Amino acid sequence: MSTTPPFLDHALWREHLYSGGWRAASATLDVREPATGTTLTRTGAASAADVATAAAAARAAQPAWAATAPRERAELFHRVAALLQQHFDELALYVTRETGAILPKGQHEIREAIAFCRVAAAMPLHAQGQLLPAAPGKLSLARRVPLGTVGVISPFNFPLILTLRVVAPALAVGNAVIVKPDPRTPVSGGLLIAKLFEEAGLPAGVLHVLPGGVEVGEALVDEPAVPMISFTGSAAAGRRIGERAGRLLKKVSLELGGSNALIVLEDADVALAASNIAWGAWLHQGQICMASNRVLVHESLLPAIAEALVAKATHLPVGDGATGQVALGPIIDERQRDRVHAAVTESVKAGAQLLAGGTYEGLFYKPTVLSGVQPGMKVFEDETFGPVVNLVSFKTDDEAVALANAGAGGLAAGVLSASVGRALAVAQRLKAGMVHVNDQTVNDDAVNPFGGPGIAGNGHAHGGPGDWECFTAWQWLTVKDAPTPFPF
Template sequence: MNNANALLHPSIWQGLIFNGDWIAAQGGSHTFAEPATGEQLGRVGLANADDVARAATQARAAQAAWATSDYKERAAIFRRAAAVIVEHLDELATWIMRETGAIRAKADHELREAGAHLLEAAAMLTQPKGQLLASASGEMSIARRVPHGVIGVISPFNFPLILSIRSIAPALATGNAVVHKPDLQTPVSGGVLIARVFEAAGLPKGLLHVLPGAAEAGQAMCSHPDIAMIAFTGSTAVGRSVGELAGRNLKKMSLELGGKNSLIILDDADPDIAAAAVAWGAYLHQGQICMASGRILLQRGIADAVIERLVAKAKHLPVGDPMSGKVALGPLINARQVQRVHAIVQDSVAAGATLLAGGTYENQFYQPTVLTGVRPGMRSFEEELFGPVASVTVFDTDQEAIALASATTGCLALGVITPTLARAMFIVDRVPAGHAHINDQTVVAEAHAPFGGGGTSGNGGRHGGTSDWDEFTQWQWLTVKTEAPRYPF
């Protein structure tokens, strides 16, 4: 990480923010630590409202020339950015592991998907961006996509690279400039890394601003008149505040929020396959994933077999410092989150759930946990966990599974495991979800596929594929006549 030739060498960005150059922040600086060890990892600039205002003004000034520049040159920048990630893969993976508490496989996945988003952005530059409409004789009538101007991106700590780049890349590709605020717990993986990759790829100055900041910076982004849209990923509670403030200022919003997602396992499934799917969906990255399998719904005929296998997995999955290379789960992001997860587990047990594995922690390392006998009304059934907890509810009929899975105000993802596809489709067609996966768990995403949710999981926006045109551009109606008409007035 301290190699003089490293892309992320601290001497480049330490204590600074990015506007195309690395500059001092008017808000001062912020230090951040490694969740596994508590060791200080670095110091970034801390943006305040004045920094946001300066960035928004500069971004707006740079945007028009970018939107009308040669599409081939713009596409080449995204391809070069993807190549920079590949070139520095080990270095970047180390930062993600240390900063987010991720195992290497998770870090590699983030980097691969970030590269995929960049290549998808490059491909957008040769896609049609309009429609030829019906018109009167001698008139051309066109509906065309035009950029909003400046997009404000606010991203979280759990998958900071993917959940930033999936908005930044298509926003830039569609001709916008970007002001980005990464989470202060992961400012390198979610911000500095992206700035350095685009800097190395030759992105013109002024188009991307990276401003690690606290609530003040986010509020300024939602209020500044030069920022036309806010793309926010994070908790439902914060999303409500962002939506309220941005809406008051008449900005477009893309809100991707938390979800209570169900993984339904029917009684004709293979217990070994099912248990592995549950463990992956509930425990991957310590359960700190918005589409984690938060409700495990097991049909009674298979429940005991799956629970037995799941408990065995939970008791044997190693937990510890990801940099050791010998663990399956790392730390939760902070001590506050540990206490929240533990309180949900304890309150659910007090309400009648049975703890079969885990339910303990040391420092920020929470053991993989299995709760059975979970019923509606218990915290582990109702609340998004964001911790390594498999919350198991047993059901009898397919209709009961539909009712249990539907008992939420926001579901990002649904999984149904069964060899009987007709049963699976019957369920999928009746449970509201942003995306659904038959014979898979809920943690599934690809750069070219639409991703998002409704209700308390978001405002119905989508990231990925053709959805990016919907989010990051607006329609303009353009007519062209061969000569101006003579009006009677």
């Protein structure tokens, strides 16, 4: 039995925000466990005024943080990673409960959070510019400088890693950060991160966490002292944020998912293909921006793959993921469940065949298989964000590519085939930010660029080699031995 004292201290954030330390909020937010309906905790709820206060504090604290010695900044991230590792089981279980996940998903978030911190720890020690050609007696440098304050609006589905993948590199290169986590997951998506960095020794005022709704997000986007916004969420919300931030000439990183395509060529192994499809479409109830939304299957394999998926859908248990006894947990809330169900029923009315699932009890939506899906149907055009396999038939590789690229943009895509060369030829024609040969679409690592075109976002990739580009700006610096005279 572990003797490690608990790390989660709900008294810190009970009716509090993290902004200049833990301080009382004027409103509160009850955090519900999706699987049981019980209240996990009660946090503070921010207001637009809190955003302005946090932005002023962040702007004041950021220069000293940016001037902190690189090794000191690096060591802070190693300490955060150590805290995550030390309290791994406790934190994984809490993330599982708050997000309505199965336990392996909660454990995955903690493992990836550790990886993000370790990658961020290396960033202050990287070369941060280039020596440019110049005339004798003059130095010409292009150097990377922090933007100032980065605003982060993060989602409910993988709240810890989808927040930390922005917070960690943004801090590592010398920015201050203000986080607005989704009000359904304010601890995993923000307040837990605040406690980690506070305990690791991050100076006061550099990081702020303001749980809240749309009005808080709008205030963050509108705040003049926040020159960059990073948003992960729906395409509709992303468009509004992009338009609003664009009028203010802010830098914006939008990661919006999209209707991702997984192509199964006729030489693929049926059992392996069905396994990949089930994982890519049903993991975390399909509430993943990289989920395999449109599954394009060669017509010769469609009956066998449909049969295999129906068998899996029938036998995969659905329930409280924290018990460790189920494969799928609940949808995050009633609104999202109803959105998923409406997409399924609308597509069936339009001609899709419901082969399995399509029903729910409470927030528990059964793994669902639709066949005969065609362009124009709701589940073909839009990201379902639920546990739904949408089977689309094709005859030729060219048709598969055309169907895959028929959407408004894709974050991820995959191709399954016994021939790597053929699969690669198909993959290279796909319009997606991340493409996988002989794998499903749900893939991510702490070191890969993450982003996609069209409805997937603004094409701006961060992560790995993209982080310096995302969270800093180029500055040209020249130095002369002495001033030179000019003809004026």
